[in-house]
Amino acid sequence: MFDGIQRRVVSLWFPRLASDRVLRQHPIEGPFVLTLKQRNANRIYCLNAAATQHGLHQGMPYADARAFCPHLQSWVAQPEQDQRFLHTLRRWATRYCPWVGLEGKNGLVMDITGSAHLFGGEAAMLTDMRLRLMRAGISTQIGLADTRGAAWALAHYGEGVAPSGEALATLAALPVAALRIEDSISIALQRLGLRSIGDLARAARAPLTRRFGPGLLLRLDQALGARPEEISPYADPPHYAVRMTLPEPIGLLSDVMAGAERLLVQLCAKLKAQEMGARNLCMSLRRVDQGQQQVELRLARPLRDPQRILPLFERGLGEVDAGFGIDQLRLEATQVEALPVQQISHVSAGEQGKLEDLISRLGTRIGLENIQRFLPADSHIPERSFIIAPAAYSDPAGGWVSTHSRPITLFPPEPIAATGARPPRRFRWRRMSLTTGRTTGPERIAPEWWLQDDNWRSGLRDYWRVETREGRRLWLFYTPQNPGWFVQGEFA
Amino acid sequence: MNSLRSYQGPVLFGARTSRYILPMLNAEVPFFPPATSRTHEVCGAGAYVFAFALAARLGSNTMWVRENWDNTQINPTGFADFLEPAALTVCNTGNQSETLAVAEEALRSGAISLVVMQLNKPIGLTEGRRLQLAARDGQSTGLAIIPEGMGSNAAETRWRCTPMFDPKDSTLQKWDLIKNKSGTLGVWHVRWDTASRRIIMVPPARE
Numbered sequence: 046m047f048d049g050i051q052r053r054v055v056s057l058w059f060p061r062l063a064s065d066r067v068l069r070q071h072p073i074e075g076p077f078v079l080t081l082k083q084r085n086a087n088r089i090y091c092l093n094a095a096a097t098q099h100g101l102h103q104g105m106p107y108a109d110a111r112a113f114c115p116h117l118q119s120w121v122a123q124p125e126q127d128q129r130f131l132h133t134l135r136r137w138a139t140r141y142c143p144w145v146g147l148e149g150k151n152g153l154v155m156d157i158t159g160s161a162h163l164f165g166g167e168a169a170m171l172t173d174m175r176l177r178l179m180r181a182g183i184s185t186q187i188g189l190a191d192t193r194g195a196a197w198a199l200a201h202y203g204e205g206v207a208p209s210g211e212a213l214a215t216l217a218a219l220p221v222a223a224l225r226i227e228d229s230i231s232i233a234l235q236r237l238g239l240r241s242i243g244d245l246a247r248a249a250r251a252p253l254t255r256r257f258g259p260g261l262l263l264r265l266d267q268a269l270g271a272r273p274e275e276i277s278p279y280a281d282p283p284h285y286a287v288r289m290t291l292p293e294p295i296g297l298l299s300d301v302m303a304g305a306e307r308l309l310v311q312l313c314a315k316l317k318a319q320e321m322g323a324r325n326l327c328m329s330l331r332r333v334d335q336g337q338q339q340v341e342l343r344l345a346r347p348l349r350d351p352q353r354i355l356p357l358f359e360r361g362l363g364e365v366d367a368g369f370g371i372d373q374l375r376l377e378a379t380q381v382e383a384l385p386v387q388q389i390s391h392v393s394a395g396e397q398g399k400l401e402d403l404i405s406r407l408g409t410r411i412g413l414e415n416i417q418r419f420l421p422a423d424s425h426i427p428e429r430s431f432i433i434a435p436a437a438y439s440d441p442a443g444g445w446v447s448t449h450s451r452p453i454t455l456f457p458p459e460p461i462a463a464t465g466a467r468p469p470r471r472f473r474w475r476r477m478s479l480t481t482g483r484t485t486g487p488e489r490i491a492p493e494w495w496l497q498d499d500n501w502r503s504g505l506r507d508y509w510r511v512e513t514r515e516g517r518r519l520w521l522f523y524t525p526q527n528p529g530w531f532v533q534g535e536f537a
Numbered sequence: 538m539n540s541l542r543s544y545q546g547p548v549l550f551g552a553r554t555s556r557y558i559l560p561m562l563n564a565e566v567p568f569f570p571p572a573t574s575r576t577h578e579v580c581g582a583g584a585y586v587f588a589f590a591l592a593a594r595l596g597s598n599t600m601w602v603r604e605n606w607d608n609t610q611i612n613p614t615g616f617a618d619f620l621e622p623a624a625l626t627v628c629n630t631g632n633q634s635e636t637l638a639v640a641e642e643a644l645r646s647g648a649i650s651l652v653v654m655q656l657n658k659p660i661g662l663t664e665g666r667r668l669q670l671a672a673r674d675g676q677s678t679g680l681a682i683i684p685e686g687m688g689s690n691a692a693e694t695r696w697r698c699t700p701m702f703d704p705k706d707s708t709l710q711k712w713d714l715i716k717n718k719s720g721t722l723g724v725w726h727v728r729w730d731t732a733s734r735r736i737i738m739v740p741p742a743r744e
Contacts, residue, residue, distance in 0.1 A: 399648035400598055400626070406646075407628060407639055415605070415629040419613040419622040431613045433627070441623035445614060453585055453615035456608055482702045512707060516700040517582060534612065537586045537619075537708055537729060 051209045053167065054276070055155045056188045056196035057138070057174070062151040063091035063127045065183045067120055076114050079122035080107045090122040094184070127151075134183075135279055141170065146276045152200070154193055156276050167206065190215070193276060194268030198223035198242070212269050217243030224264040230257055242268070283319050285378035287311045294333045294370020301330070301362050301371065302355070308376040309351040322347025322384030328358065330365055331373035338365050343413050345404035345437040347382040353398070357405050404436055413437045421445050425490055426501070427455060427533070449488055450510070452520045452534030458500070461521075463530040468509045468521055474532050479517065485510040487523070503527040510536060564738050566725050568694065568714060570594045575693035576644075576668040576679030583698030583710045584682045585611065588653045589619035590729060590736045591680060597650035598624055600643045602636050605629040607655065618731050633658050637668070644671035644679050655682045665691025693718050701726065709739065 059065070063079050076096035078089045087107040089096075099114045111117055128150070135153055138145045141164070144156035157170065164170035171187055178185045188199025190207035198216055199205050202223040207215035216223070219242050222231040234257075239245050245253075245265060254262055266272040287308050295301060305328065316323060326342040340361035348354055365371075404416050413435060420432040420442050430451075463469035468484045486509035492501035504526030512518045520534035570591055571577045579587045592599040599620065601611065613622035628643075630636045633656060640654040660681075669691055672679045681692070688695050695716035703709040708729040714722050726741045 399646060403643060403646040403648045404626070407642060410642070411628065411630055411635055411639060417627045417629065419625065419627075421613075421622075427612070427614075431622075436626050443621065443623055445617040445622055447614045447617065451612060451615040453589065453612055453619075455610045455612045455615075483704065483707075512702060514702045516702050518700055518707065534615070535582075535585075537589070537615070 050158060052156065052158050052191055053161065053209070054190060054193050054196045055141075055157050055171070055174075056148060056190075056193065056200040057153040057155070058148075058186045058188075058197075058200040059131075059134070059151045059183055060186060061091060061093060061184045062131065063122055063124070064093045066127060066130045068093065069182045073118055075116060075118065076101070077118050077120070078107070078110060080119050081122040081124070090124075124150075132279075136281070141174065144276060144278045146278050148197065152197075154196070154276050157189075171206070192268055192270045193274045194225065194264060195270075197225060198268060213243070213246060216268060217241060217246070221245055224261070224268055226261055226264055230261060233257070234261075283315070283321075285312060285315055285321070285323070285381055286375065287315070287377075288373065288375035290373045291371070294372045296367040296370045298363060301365070301367075301374070302359065304374045305358055305362065305376065306351065306355055308374060309354055312376055312378060313349045313351045313354075316349040316378065316381065316384075320383065320385050321378075321381045322349045323354070323378035323380070324382050325378070325380035326354070326358075327377050327379045328362070329373075329375040329377070330367075330371045331375070332368045333370050333372050334368060336368060340365060343405070343408055343437070345401045345408060345413065345416075347384045349384060353402060357402065357409070360406070360409050408437065424493065426493060426498075427451065427490075428500070429493075450536070452536045455534045458522070458531035458533045461530050461532055464528070466507070466523060466525060468511050468523075469530065472530070474519070477515070477517075479513040479515055479519075481511055482514040483512040485512075503529070508533075566712065566727055566736055566738050567723060568717065568720060569712075569736060571678070571694045571696075572719070573678045574673045574676050576665070576672050576681065576691070578681045578683050578688050578692040578695040578716075579698060580683050580685045580688070580695070581698040581713075583700045583712075586700075586708075586710060586729065587696060587698045587712070588680055588682060589616050591678070592625070592651050592653070593619045593734055594736070595650045595678060596624075598626065598648060599651045599653065600626050600628060600640075600649045602628045602630060602639050602643070602652065602654040604633065604636060604655065604657070605631065619729070619734070633660075637664055640679060641667055641671040643675075644668065644677050645675045647675040647677060649675075649677050651678050651680060653680045653682065656687075657684060659683075659687040660689045662689065662691055665689035669693070688716065692716065706739070711741075 064077060067079060068077065076099050078092040078096050078101065080087050081090035089101060089103055089105045089107060089110055092101055092103065101110050101113060131147065131151065135145050135147060138153050138155055142155050142157045142160040146154050148154040161167045161170050164173055167189060171189060174187060175185060186200045186204045188196040188204060190196040190199055191209060191212050195207055195212045195216055198219055199207060202219045205215065221234045221239060221242060223242065234245065239248055250262055263272065267274045289304055289308055324344055324347050328340040330338045340358065342357055342361060407416055416436045417433045418436045418439060418441060420434050420439060421444050422430055422432045424430050461472045461474050463472050468481055471478065471480050487507035490506050490508060492498065492504065503524040506522040506524055508520060508522045510518065511521050518536035519532050520536065521530060521532055523530055628639050630639055636654050636656065640652050643649050643652045668679050694714060697713040697715050699711050701709045701711050706728055710727050711724065712727050713724050726739050727736050728739050730737050
């Protein structure tokens with residue numbers, strides 16, 4: 046595609062990335078290490094230059110390191126934080142070129158083809174990079190070459206620049222390990238007397254392939270440019286946050302709402318471009334005295350319609366104390382869900398939208414999980430024949446099948462005094478004397494042995510529908526394995 | 538609706554049965570469903586049946602507001618005879634003032650045709666009036682399930698529902714209209730007809 050344009054690749058290696066990250070936040074004099082539990086021992090994960098001078102090295106047990114260097118200071122390593130830091134550096138590196146990918150756990154690779162002249166040439170660009178990283182306190186080794194492999198070799202072994210088209214000449218003196226090969230292959234090559242890349246390039250290819258497989262020569266060809274190697278630029282994940290800074294502080298609810306509307310329109314445009322809908326929104330309001338207040342909004346359905354979301358914010362924003370005024374608004378969709386575009390039809394319910402808005406609005410008052418709906422469940426146990434699910438996170442479902450009539454209310458079983466397997470003629474329940482008029486039953490329900498349920502410890506239940514002469518129609522059960530009578534519900 | 542509300546019915550003032558409206562077999566219950574855009578009250582052991590029958594009659598979405606300490610749970614497999622459980626949304630609130638706030642908001646939204654709220658303390662005139670205004674704004678019906686004798690003066694109608702024993706029929710109830718701001722009072726014996734999904738009036742059971 047770019048005929049005649051020579052590709053140029055920069056490889057950045059941060060040999061002390063983890064410790065540099067910690068030392069940036071908490072500067073410490075003298076030897077310093079980060080430790081991590083690896084292979085059943087607390088070992089050194091990363092160390093600073095002073096610690097290296099004391100003879101410590103990576104992978105060394107921490108106890109030995111303490112013996113070597115009694116005044117050693119240490120910290121627990123957090124590899125996922127390091128990874129996040131590397132992503133931050135990747136974003137920073139896009140200031141030099143748009144094509145930046147990650148190289149392992151502590152490196153970056155950049156395709157600077159056609160962008161070096163913007164910084165006054167390659168040398169000036171590298172100097173700029175080195176200066177900025179040094180000022181940030183991050184130790185770096187930089188390699189620049191025609192290929193990714195060659196740039197990596199230069200960054201890790203001897204830092205330098207390979208002039209265009211002279212990769213082999215520059216790499217010839219470097220050890221074979223600079224080809225990104227396994228340690229075992231590198232040792233075997235050294236035993237054969239092939240110590241440098243120059244030796245390897247001069248050797249006959251067929252015996253090497255037969256002995257080490259195609260991987261070795263693939264790496265060599267990649268480094269020398271005979272075979273291509275891609276650089277995958279890392280796309281920024283979409284960022285669903287917008288903010289607005291105001292020249293003069295505001296304090297009226299109507300002003301804040303107007304600001305919120307402008308932000309919502311921007312945010313919803315972003316969401317629409319990605320076919321996403323916001324589930325949780327967070328509005329941060331910064332006051333002139335640097336106080337920060339947050340208003341959270343949880344929605345019953347993913348939404349991206351500013352006109353529907355805005356009224357839901359009203360209640361939360363009304364509770365904000367503006368103090369001497371608010372001068373910055375920030376709106377972030379903290380949780381988003383896929384919301385594909387849908388065909389509008391005559392059955393698409395405006396009613397349903399109104400109900401969802403109502404649920405969101407009530408959710409800000411009593412909590413979204415307190416608004417529930419019933420879903421059918423496959424069980425004969427009365428308490429488990431339905432599921433109570435939060436209405437915001439479930440869809441209504443039909444298919445209610447009942448083979449026997451069931452009471453309209455259920456309560457925890459209430460014992461009554463009675464004996465025998467037949468329903469009692471008279472009994473007292475909730476301080477009422479009741480006389481049995483008509484009984485229907487028994488309906489035997491066995492406990493589900495595959496589930497632990499303390500309420501069903503008493504074993505089988507024989508359910509009776511008992512219509513009393515006083516009018517109440519009760520659902521009684523008798524437990525034959527553990528004799529006793531209970532009332533559990535009331536019929537219509 | 539207007540024809541129902543203005544229906545006075547032939548009223549029999551007897552010595553023993555003071556205020557019976559002459560029952561017509563399988564007829565609609567007068568004043569049922571009670572006026573929409575208003576809030577009503579129901580008490581007695583059959584209050585849940587009244588609420589479900591009203592929800593079935595009004596159709597559309599129903600919201601049931603209850604307090605979360607209450608361990609009496611409405612059972613969807615049981616009330617599926619009355620209305621589709623998918624049309625019911627339950628709100629669990631922390632206390633009665635939250636219940637009233639949620640009910641007011643739901644009534645005003647217009648997305649719900651019936652809001653049932655379970656109350657256990659008497660409510661003041663202010664709260665009762667606010668519920669009426671909210672119901673009028675949202676054109677929806679409110680129904681408060683109240684303990685016996687704790688009604689509010691702002692309620693449009695108040696019903697007392699008691700299940701009755703009948704050797705042949707097993708859903709018989711006595712519905713007693715004990716307060717009506719725009720009509721007469723009355724007592725009816727009713728039964729739920731599962732096939733036609735409606736409340737029908739029956740002659741009173743003999744003693």
